[in-house]
């Protein structure tokens with residue numbers, strides 16, 4: 001596990017266990033800046049996400065999480081700095097990595113009149129998945145969607161839509177998965193189920209997962225490390241248990257409140 005900052009600060013589980021080689025980074029963000037006129041949505045951040053790790057990207061509304069994820073996906077061009085995924089600079093050569101990346105957000109709707117199977121077929125074809133029918137059937141079975149496959153996507157409950165969004169996000173068996181609030185507006189049981197699926201996927205695939213979330217119990221459960229942002233900058237980082245102990249708190253919710261209210265350690269990148 002490694003999170004490296006522009007100040008040379010590096011934390012590595014591998015190093016802590018006495019290994020000398022750090023695992024290759026699946027996501028490497030270096031001195032990343034995005035300015036919209038006078039607003040620096042992202043203001044010079046650096047971090048990396050190793051393969052097989054789940055890293056949380058935390059911060060209050062407007063902290064810069066979505067803008068960071070958009071640059072990692074190559075959807076938004078950085079003002080300066082780089083976002084590399086699996087070695088490719090996403091501003092210049094994203095075509096080299098896109099087939100190994102996927103994304104989930106509850107705020108992105110699929111075409112509502114298409115059935116779930118039709119939607120997954122379109123996305124599967126975009127990614128060149130073969131054999132696609134088998135992949136859709138396999139995902140549907142693992143995400144409890146088989147009985148819903150021929151239903152229009154517009155006629156689903158929020159929980160069912162989330163499971164479909166997860167199927168879409170996993171259709172190409174991505175090595176890098178970017179998640180923006182994957183359990184927003186889900187009941188606790190469905191949210192727990194989604195978290196378990198993500199844990200299984202990470203374990204089986206060894207995927208790198210970057211998770212933007214406002215749900216602190218979720219972060220404590222899933223994340224190996226978290227990056228805490230405020231006003232476009234990284235103000236603290238570390239494993240949830242380490243942060244909780246460092247802030248003298250009982251849980252990540254309280255750590256989050258300390259950081260959001262300016263009681264963080266100060267900008268470290």
Ligand SMILES: Nc1ncnc2c1ncn2[C@@H]1O[C@H](COP(=O)(O)OP(=O)(O)OP(=O)(O)O)[C@@H](O)[C@H]1O
Pocket residue numbers: 036039040041042059060061062063064065066067068
């Ligand atoms: N296209 C844009 N033009 C101008 N300002 C923008 C644009 N996109 C984002 N911003 C600004 O950049 C800052 C960071 O926004 P961003 O959406 O990245 O935050 P966030 O951490 O994802 O917030 P939330 O938790 O509310 O989704 C905000 O001040 C926002 O208003």
